[in-house]
Amino acid sequence: MSMKEWFKERFPIDYEKFVEINENIFLKEPIPNHMKKWWYCSGAMPLILFMLQVVTGILLSFYFVPSPEMAFESVRHITEEIRMGFWVRGIHRWGSNLMVIALLLHITRVFFTNAYRKPRELNWIVGVMLFLLTLAFAFTGYSLLNNQLAYWATTVGTNMFKQVPVVGGLLLDFLRGGEDVTANTLTRFFMIHVMFLPLTMFLVIAVHIIILRVHGVSEPEGFPKGHYAFYPHHFFKIIILTLFILSVMSALTVIFPPGLGTPADPAQTPLHIKPEWYFFPSYRFLKLVPLLVGIALTTAFVLGFMFWPFIEPIISKDLKVRTKFSYFVGSLTIVFTVGLTVWEMFFA
Amino acid sequence: MAQNENKQSRRDFIRNTTVVGALIIAIGTFLRHAIVYLLPKKKKKTYHKYLVAKKTEMPVNKAKKITLSGKPVYVVRLNEGYKVFSGVCTHLGCIVRWEEQKGRFYCPCHQGVFSKNGQVLSGPPPRPLDEFEVHLEQNLVFIKVEDKMEGPWT
Amino acid sequence: MDSTVKAQQWLIGIFSVLLVVILIIIAGVEMKASKEQKPHIEIDATSAQCINCHQRENVAVKQIDAWKESKHAVMGIGCNECHHAKEGEFDAQRCPKSDFLIARHPTPKDCAECHSQEVAEFANSKHAHQFWLLKNADRAVFENPISTRHGCEECHQVGNLWPDGSVGECDVCHPKHSFSKAVARQPETCGECHLGPDHPQIEMYLESKHGNIFKAKGKDWDMDYSTKNFEPIPIEAPVCVTCHMDGNETQPMTHNVSARLAWESQMTWSYRTVWDEENLGSWEVKRERMEAICASCHAPDFYETYLLTADLVNLQYNEIRRQFVYWTKKLTKNGLIKRLKEDGKFYSNPVLNGWDEDPEHDMYYGWHHEGRRFRFGAEMMAADYTQWHGIWEVQEDLMEVIKWAAEHGDAEAKKIVHSTSPSKFTTYTLYDIPGNAWGIPTYTNTTPYLYNKYPDYWDRIYANVKTAYEKGLLSKKQWDLWEERFENKDHYLGLKYTHTPAVDSTWNFYKARNEYDLKKMKEQVIDLKLPGKPFFKK
Structure with a gap:
């Protein structure tokens, strides 16, 4: 009896059917012609990066110890003493940054090609959720290092939730696992980072892709109609991207190795404390206005951003006016966020 | 074509x-x-000298017990010189005790008996007591102990 | 096949190779360690008892931290190994919180249990010598006893003679309880005692090129190195112990700081050392030891010339010293100054005959402060100490004595004081060497008065140096070196090159600048007449 038959007996599914489904769903997935342009494949990039984050994240968790005494020391141990440790950590760190960048590019592309419009409104909302999940990943991730920046970012970041009306105090207690930032906060963040968020992310990504597949990719105007199969053209593209992004991140790791900072000191706030760059717009904004107003406006912005596909139709019945208005709002948002980021990065 | x-x-x-x-x-x-x-990472093991006794405090056929990394270590002065044994029984890891009167090591767990040379005299131990390399200098008895760094990773 | 797919395949290949290359580079990269690794320390049961109690009672806890930094701690040398005591020993003491009998003062005898060679070497060095007690007549006469407790006695603890008969105090240099080699090697450790007006070796060292390199770069040097086994010197410039104690490829490390010294140049007279000749050999053997260290960095031609010049400074000092002795003896004989007496007997040595009269005071300074600086500076590459803190002040001391004698009616002294001859300051004979170790000068040797005025200058010098050699104050090798310089003195003094066009044109350039300077100085200030009147009427 051959191995194959032996196995088939014990795992009796219809293999012909399986191959057929695989072919229909993946290999022969119709890809519209415009996606031969790299710019229109920006959705694959965050997915590749996410997978790499999963791999390097698993590797990091072999050595990371989530306790206030050991967190920093174990990251130092990984970076300085474990063979290839700086590389694994470097890829994880650069991966998080590049993932935010890739998502921003993807969102920009989708927004300015109006791909969120009926019937794809829900997928836009799911996409925005993915972006928020990524930011939550990043925030909990860099808190785990438990250096000065991490400790104070955690302290300040969680304190903001206190301002939420009515449930603020409860939320703070929930996030910190106590009134102050303690060992409980660290284990909580660790669990959120390595269990809760990855699982949620997997599910939401699945929803995102299913919705995408059932609708098909939206096709912008000005491209020849027609489709080509996922394999080999698009499949190769993904491999090339993966190889390229791994090379880039590895090189970045050598040129800009992941830093350590100084261990957390709850008794002393460093003079120059800043969050990671992708939080600069909201950080700068919160410095400009009263805290409660800032939080309210930020929440309003996020909600507006999320439900834009439903807000846009309220503006006008004319599609051209809508487009113009969306472009205007989109451009304004970019100018505003880039402006705040640059301000925080170079002039603060 | x-x-x-x-x-x-x-x-x-x-x-x-x-x-x-x-x-x-x-x-x-x-x-x-x-x-x-x-x-x-496999590091090459390096060793340093560790003082266990002064000759003047060691009469012949007497043993001195010290503690190294929480485990007892016996320094024995024999006619031929000095031997230093780990006090951990080679059978199942109980701590052997030095019986001054009989000049032997006895393991209470399974009645293993070792001579003052560390050799198995009777009982289940499969091999003699583990020995440390001894270095004599002037009045001093040193053993070779593995170099270790302070910290949670060693 | 579709050509874009083909191109994509190639791209996959190219990026695979790129990734492999980067990953191979990655494999070779190492991150710098940001954390200092400390060796693991086993604390034995006895020491643990001491440490726990000392920490609980808060007695000398920093010493425990220091011990943990020490090599002792790693090697299982705990409290009792050094602080063990037997009943009846001079420093046996019951620990007030336990029944331990402990030694209050571990002495070199205790250290010798392991470091017997170091202790023996030390005991044979001048650090261990009791000279300051043997020659202590000035002590408690000029200074009173309480002032010496934290004065003389603190530094001279280095050679303390203990009730157990051992000599010395190891932790004077190796601070307890880390007993750090690196700290002991710091020049500032030597400088704890070797400083100030009478023996400013630390200042001299820091003035020297050696010291300057140390100041600039020393903070990056690992001073914890070993030279026990004929290793090369690992640091770029020497610190004090490099030359006086450390070994190199040819010299063994020694704790006998006298093993490489050829002079007693701290003494009232400079004489070739005879310290422990039986074991250490003659001064020439000791000098060879020092030269073997110099040879780690320098060529023999340089250090031999350098040291010969320093030797001649030592000999020169003696000739000036002779003048002090001549004048004070004469003044004493003539009843102009008086030695201290007690019960009809002279108190102490004529060298230390009191400080109450100016000539005695000047003579003391001309030896104990200025005279030492003059000689040490020459030996230790400290130009300013040889020059302004040295010979200039020695010379002033001598002139003060002569002036004092003239004021008190001494005819010979009057003659000197009233003389207008530029050679009136040189009432003694001279040593010299043609040129110096640094290079070939040109105009430098055209100025000094003496060898321009006295054509037999170099013949007189020759005779003196030759006599010093014949009397064993210089070695054969040194005499040969001196003679070679003497025979080629036109070269070494640069006289041969002085009036060549190349030198003259440069010389005249600066000469012109100097004239211009002086002219401007005259115009700016000397010729300036202010209209306002002074206030005090003469």
């Missing part, structure tokens, strides 16, 4: 093998790095 096709397919074959080969090497290198990352 057939020849052309032949040529064409050979070219395809060479390209395919080159590209797939390169890809496999790349994936292999990546995996190699990941495995190296997971495997603990």
Whole structure:
């Protein structure tokens, strides 16, 4: 009896059917012609990066110890003493940054090609959720290092939730696992980072892709109609991207190795404390206005951003006016966020 | 025509093998790095001298008990010189005790008996007591102890 | 096949190779360690008892931290190994919180249990010598006893003679309880005692090129190195112990700081050392030891010339010293100054005959402060100490004595004081060497008065140096070196090159600048007449 038959007996599914489904769903997935342009494949990039984050994240968790005494020391141990440790950590760190960048590019592309419009409104909302999940990943991730920046970012970041009306105090207690930032906060963040968020992310990504597949990719105007199969053209593209992004991140790791900072000191706030760059717009904004107003406006912005596909139709019945208005709002948002980021990065 | 096709397919074959080969090497290198990352670094063991006794405090056929990393260590002065034994029984890891009167080591767990030379006299122990390398200098008895660094990783 | 797919395949190949290359580079990269690794320390049961109690009672806890930094701690040398005591020993003391009998003062005898060679070497060095007690007549006469407790006695603890008969105090240099080699090697450790007006070796060292390199770069040097086994010197410039104690490829490390010294140049007279000749050999053997260290960095031609010049400074000092002795003896004989007496007997040595009269005071300074600086500076590459803190002040001391004698009616002294001859300051004979170790000068040797005025200058010098050699104050090798310089003195003094066109044109350039300077100085200030009147009427 051959191995194959032996196995088939014990795992009796219809293999012909399986191959057929695989072919229909993946290999022969119709890809519209415009996606031969790299710019229109920006959705694959965050997915590749996410997978790499999963791999390097698993590797990091072999050595990371989530306790206030050991967190920093174990990251130092990984970076300085474990063979290839700086590389694994470097890829994880650069991966998080590049993932935010890739998502921003993807969102920009989708927004300015109006791909969120009926019937794809829900997928836009799911996409925005993915972006928020990524930011939550990043925030909990860099808190785990438990250096000065991490400790104070955690302290300040969680304190903001206190301002939420009515449930603020409860939320703070929930996030910190106590009134102050303690060992409980660290284990909580660790669990959120390595269990809760990855699982949620997997599910939401699945929803995102299913919705995408059932609708098909939206096709912008000005491209020849027609489709080509996922394999080999698009499949190769993904491999090339993966190889390229791994090379880039590895090189970045050598040129800009992941830093350590100084261990957390709850008794002393460093003079120059800043969050990671992708939080600069909201950080700068919160410095400009009263805290409660800032939080309210930020929440309003996020909600507006999320439900834009439903807000846009309220503006006008004319599609051209809508487009113009969306472009205007989109451009304004970019100018505003880039402006705040640059301000925080170079002039603060 | 057939020849052309032949040529064409050979070219395809060479390209395919080159590209797939390169890809496999790349994936292999990546995996190699990941495995190296997971495997603990093997360092060459180095040793330093550790003072266990002064000759003047050691009459012949007497043992002195000290503690090293929480485990007892016996320094024995024999006629021929000094021996230093780990106090951990080679049978199942109980702590042997020195019986001054009988001049032997006795393990209470399974009645293992070792001579003052560390040799098994009776009982289940499979091998003599573990020994430390001894260095004598002037009035001093040193043993060789492995170099260790302070910290949670050693 | 689709050509874009083909191109993509190639891209996959190219990026695979790129990734492999980067990953191979990655494998070679190492991150710098940001954390200092400390060796693991086993604390034995006895020490643990001491440490726990000392920490609980808060007695000398920093010493425990220091001990943990020490090599002792790693090697299982705990409290009792050094602080063990037997009943009746001079420093046996019951620990007030336990029944331990402990030694209050571990002495070199205790250290010798392991470091017997170091202790023996030390005991044979001048650090261990009791000279300051043997020659202590000035002590408690000029200075009172309480002032010496934290004065003389603190530094001279280095050679304390203990009730157990051992000599010395190891932790004077190796601070307890880390007993750090690196700290002991710091020049500032030597400088704890070797400083100030009478023996400013630390200042001299820091003035020297050696010291300057140390100041600039020393903070990056690992001073914890070993030279026990004929290793090369690992640091770029020497610190004090490099030359006086450390070994190199040819010299063994020694704790006998006298093993490489050829002079007693701290003494009232400079004489070739005879310290422990039986074991250490003659001064020439000791000098060879020192030269073997110099040879780690320098060529023999340089250090031999350098040291010969320093030797001649030592000999020169003696000739000036002779003048002090001549004048004070004469003044004493003539009843102009008086030695201290007690019960009809002279108190102490004529060298230390009191400080109450100016000539005695000047003579003391001309030896104990300025005279030492003059000689040490020459030996230790400290130009300013040889020059302004040295010979200039020695010379002033001598002139003060002569002036004092003239004021008190001494005819010979009057003659000197009233003389207008430029050679009136040189009432003694001279040593010299043609040129110096640094290079070939040109105009430098055209100025000094003496060898321009006295054509037999170099003949007189020759005779003196030759006599010093014949009397064993210089070695054969040194005499040969001196003679070679003497025979080629036109070269070494640069006289041969002085009036060549190349030198003259440069010389005249600066000469012109100097004239211009002086002219401007005259115009700016000397010729300036202010209209306002002074206030005090003469």
